[in-house]
Amino acid sequence: MSEIGYRTAVADPERALEDLQARETETAKLLADIREQIKMVNRILDTQRCWAEKFGMDPEPEDDHPSPDEPSKINQTTKVVSIAPLSSAPPPRRVQVLRLLSQDPSYWWKTRDIAEALAIDNQKSLRVLLGQLARKGELIKTADAWFRYNDGTSIPEPESASVAADEGAAM
Numbered sequence: 001m002s003e004i005g006y007r008t009a010v011a012d013p014e015r016a017l018e019d020l021q022a023r024e025t026e027t028a029k030l031l032a033d034i035r036e037q038i039k040m041v042n043r044i045l046d047t048q049r050c051w052a053e054k055f056g057m058d059p060e061p062e063d064d065h066p067s068p069d070e071p072s073k074i075n076q077t078t079k080v081v082s083i084a085p086l087s088s089a090p091p092p093r094r095v096q097v098l099r100l101l102s103q104d105p106s107y108w109w110k111t112r113d114i115a116e117a118l119a120i121d122n123q124k125s126l127r128v129l130l131g132q133l134a135r136k137g138e139l140i141k142t143a144d145a146w147f148r149y150n151d152g153t154s155i156p157e158p159e160s161a162s163v164a165a166d167e168g169a170a171m
Contacts, residue, residue, distance in 0.1 A: 054098070093120070093129060098138060098149070105151035108158040114147070 009016040090096065096118050101109060111130060115123045127145075134141035140150045142157050 054095070093118075093126070094133065097126075097129065097133065101139065101147065101149035102151070105149040105153065106155050108142075108146040108148050110146060 004016045004019060097114060100114065100117055111123055111127050115126050120126050130139060130147050133139040138150055139147050141147050146158050
């Protein structure tokens with residue numbers, strides 16, 4: 001970008017002012033695009049840090065993203081689509097459940113208590129998710145559907161679970 005010289009401004013000040021205002025508008029748009037890109041990258045970084053903190057590893061990269069060996073395709077003409085802040089969208093239900101149950105890994109939960117704590121209306125889909133997490137070993141499930149976070153420790157089952165297990169063994 002060239003600067004407007006004194007002689008140019010004196011010769012046609014209105015034209016010089018229009019040129020400067022146009023450059024200012026163009027620069028403002030470019031700056032807004034850069035700010036949006038910074039926000040997006042910060043969201044990605046926050047998500048990766050949260051993921052690593054919670055699960056001890058980075059999430060798998062998607063195939064459509066360039067690998068570190070490929071040159072970056074982002075340049076000044078790339079437009080960034082506005083993305084809602086992470087705080088406005090709740091995390092996936094799986095993450096919500098694991099966060100809740102990991103707060104006290106020794107506590108046993110019933111599906112209805114988890115649904116109530118997370119304000120989930122559809123308990124059937126929650127039961128399906130809890131079953132999946134138990135099969136993966138992320139949760140421990142008793143025979144009568146009590147759940148707790150699997151932190152690797154051995155904790156006695158809740159009273160109703162152990163009573164039901166004893167009655168089943170006696171029959």
